[in-house]
Structure formats: C-alpha cells, structure tokens
Amino acid sequence: MPGRIVISEFMDEAAVSALRETFEVLYASDLVERPAELAEALRDADALIVRNRTRVNGELLASAGRLVAVGRLGVGLDNIDQAYCAGRGIAVLPAVGANASAVAEYVVGLAMALLRGFLFSSHQVASGEWPRARLACGREIAGKTLGLVGYGSVGQRVGELARAVGMRVMAFDPVLPPAHPAWRGATRCEELDDLFRAADVVSLHVPYTPQNASLVDERRLGLMKTGAVLVNTARGGIVDEAALARALRSGALAGAAVDVFENEPLPAGSALAGVPNLFLTPHIAGVTHESNERVSALIAQRIAEILRPT
Incomplete structure (x- = not known):
C-alpha cells in the first residue's frame, strides 16, 4: 500500500508529480487556510509537507497517528x-542549503542598493524632480564590512557572495566550532556587540528562539556606525520593529531591508508604516523560481x- 502525503502549502509541480508516481498525494496550496480540513486530512497521512505558515504543533498532530515525517520547504x-515530533518519532526534514543562494542574492543586492541610496528615487524622478546631487553621494559596496549574525549554511553563502563583490566578512556564531573550515573566509567575532560596532552592513541569519527575541534592540541599533544598514531575512521578532523605526526616522541608521515580521502579514498601521529608507518585502528572500x-x-x-x- 503506497504511503499518503499531505502538502498544505505551495510546492513545485514537478516535485508533486514525482511524488504522485509512487504515493497517494493530497496537494492543496491553500490547505493551510483551512485548519479543520488539514487536521482531518492528516488522520491517515504518513507525511506532511509545509512551508512557514502551517503551525505543526500538538493540536494539529493529535489525530495524525500514522505520521512519520514532516518536510519543511525551507530551513x-x-x-x-x-x-513534540521527537517524542512521537516523527522525522522533521528541512531543506538545508537549497534556498541559500536566493537569500544571498537578496541580501547582497539590497545592501548594494541601500548603500547607494537610490532605492527610493523612482517616484521623484518620474515626478519631474532630479535628485542627482543627493544621490551622487552613494557608497560602493567593495571595501565595506559585512557582519553576519549567524554563520550556518545560509550565512556562509551570503559571505561567499559578499566576498566576490569585494566585501570584508565578519561573523558571530557561538555554535559553529572555531575550527570549522567556514571560518577561513570570515573573521570570527567573539562578541555580538563588537560586530554591530564594526559592520557597515549587518545581516541576520539566526532562528527565532526565546533567547533571540528582540536580539536587535534599541541598544544594539545604537552601536551601529553612522551610515550603516541592516538586512533581516531571518525571522520576525528578532528585530525590535519599533526601535528600528526610530533609528531610521532619526537618521541614526542609513537604511534597512526587512523581509520577515513579528506578525505576518504585517498589519496596516504597524510601527514600520511610512518609515523612511526602509524596504519591505513579504517573506520572499529565499523564494525564487529556481x-x-x-x-x-x-x-x-x-x-x-x-x-x-x-
């Protein structure tokens, strides 16, 4: 009897078709929005495949007596x-490394644009303004220092791309052993505060945990040098959004790109609404066609x- 797989969020059709050649597959990219139907579908499922919106917790899995694996389309x-999954003997399978290049391109591309300062000029130019004098003072990325908070598979790929465009790379990751070969391409930072003081671009690549909640708060933002920029493609809640808004409004921080938020979708009227020099995207840094x-x-x-x- 073939196993049964439930897929609750969008997945590449070729991969779904490959699974259907051997297994019974229920695929509905919007099943995450119908939790009662999802729970019912899991009653006789052997595997569940999700992205980041499906809350795979004890409540959802209580009746999934046959489930042996959860595949995560991301990291x-x-x-x-x-x-809970470990207690039930359910394997959790992340796609480690598979979206690292997409995130790296997002980080380095946005860092370039934020340092140059032209990211928000389209409306002015189209309206007949000509802010050439102001925008002619943009900065090149070559020679700047990238500070990576977290140096796992994604952070390492960001570092590789950053070095290719002439950046110096430093990283903070107390979990990665000092003898790991990845450190050959980056300066290992012992103290997180030192990274925030030294970097021209800070990019976040750590999971959300209670210990990481508001890791980037008003104090750490205040450590960043004049003209520095911040990129968050990690998780919402790691950056204090209200503190970030204040730093950008005051000019203490030159710019930021944020792809992840404490509440998703980001609610209208949030602390980040109308903030200058801030580029927002809807949790897509790691999602490209490829x-x-x-x-x-x-x-x-x-x-x-x-x-x-x-």
Missing part, C-alpha cells in the same frame, strides 16, 4: 514543534526515502 523550523524547484525536489526526495518500501 526555519519555528513553526514546527520539534520536541530555489522553489531545488527546495521542492530535495524535500520530495527526502520524504520518498523515508516512505518508500525497502
């Missing part, structure tokens, strides 16, 4: 109760390996 696992194919293929393969009869 962040804060929406999955890992302790990365979706890679992530989906990897998770399809890993799920198939677990469910395929030996």
Whole structure:
C-alpha cells in the first residue's frame, strides 16, 4: 500500500508529480487556510509537507497517528514543534542549503542598493524632480564590512557572495566550532556587540528562539556606525520593529531591508508604516523560481526515502 502525503502549502509541480508516481498525494496550496480540513486530512497521512505558515504543533498532530515525517520547504523550523515530533518519532526534514543562494542574492543586492541610496528615487524622478546631487553621494559596496549574525549554511553563502563583490566578512556564531573550515573566509567575532560596532552592513541569519527575541534592540541599533544598514531575512521578532523605526526616522541608521515580521502579514498601521529608507518585502528572500524547484525536489526526495518500501 503506497504511503499518503499531505502538502498544505505551495510546492513545485514537478516535485508533486514525482511524488504522485509512487504515493497517494493530497496537494492543496491553500490547505493551510483551512485548519479543520488539514487536521482531518492528516488522520491517515504518513507525511506532511509545509512551508512557514502551517503551525505543526500538538493540536494539529493529535489525530495524525500514522505520521512519520514532516518536510519543511525551507530551513526555519519555528513553526514546527520539534520536541513534540521527537517524542512521537516523527522525522522533521528541512531543506538545508537549497534556498541559500536566493537569500544571498537578496541580501547582497539590497545592501548594494541601500548603500547607494537610490532605492527610493523612482517616484521623484518620474515626478519631474532630479535628485542627482543627493544621490551622487552613494557608497560602493567593495571595501565595506559585512557582519553576519549567524554563520550556518545560509550565512556562509551570503559571505561567499559578499566576498566576490569585494566585501570584508565578519561573523558571530557561538555554535559553529572555531575550527570549522567556514571560518577561513570570515573573521570570527567573539562578541555580538563588537560586530554591530564594526559592520557597515549587518545581516541576520539566526532562528527565532526565546533567547533571540528582540536580539536587535534599541541598544544594539545604537552601536551601529553612522551610515550603516541592516538586512533581516531571518525571522520576525528578532528585530525590535519599533526601535528600528526610530533609528531610521532619526537618521541614526542609513537604511534597512526587512523581509520577515513579528506578525505576518504585517498589519496596516504597524510601527514600520511610512518609515523612511526602509524596504519591505513579504517573506520572499529565499523564494525564487529556481530555489522553489531545488527546495521542492530535495524535500520530495527526502520524504520518498523515508516512505518508500525497502
């Protein structure tokens, strides 16, 4: 009897088709929006595949007696109760590394644009203004220092791309052993505050945990040098959004790009509404056509390996 797989969020169609060749698959990209139907579908499911919106917790999994694996189309696992899954013997399978290049391009591309200062000039130019004198003072990325908070697979790929455009790279990651070969390409920062003081661009690549809540707060933003910029593609809640808004409004911080938020979708009228020199995107830094194919293929393969009869 083939295993049964439930997919509750969008996945590359080629990967879904590959799974259907061997398994029974229920795929509905909006199933996450119908929690009662999702819970019912899991009653006889062997595997569940999700992105970041599906809350994979004890309440959802209570009746999923056959479930043996949860595939995560991405790397962040804060929406999955890992302790509960471990207690039930349910394997949790993230797509480590498969979207790293997409995130790296986002970070380095936005850092370039923020340092140059032209990101928000289109409306002025189209309206007949000509802010050439102001925008002629933009800065090049080559020779600047990138500070990476977290130096796992994604942070390392960001560092590689940053070095390719002439940046110096420093990183803070107390989990990565000092002897790890990745440190050959970056200066290992022992204290997080020192990184915030030294970097021209700070980019976040750590998971959301209670310890990381508001890791970037008013005090740490105040440590950043004049003209520095911040990029957050990690998780909402790591940056104090109200403190970030104040730093940008005051000019203490030159710019920021934020892809993740404490509440998603970001509610209208939030602390980030109307803030100058702030570029906002809807949690898409790691999602491109190519990365979706890679992530989906990897998770399809890993799920198939677990469910395929030996």
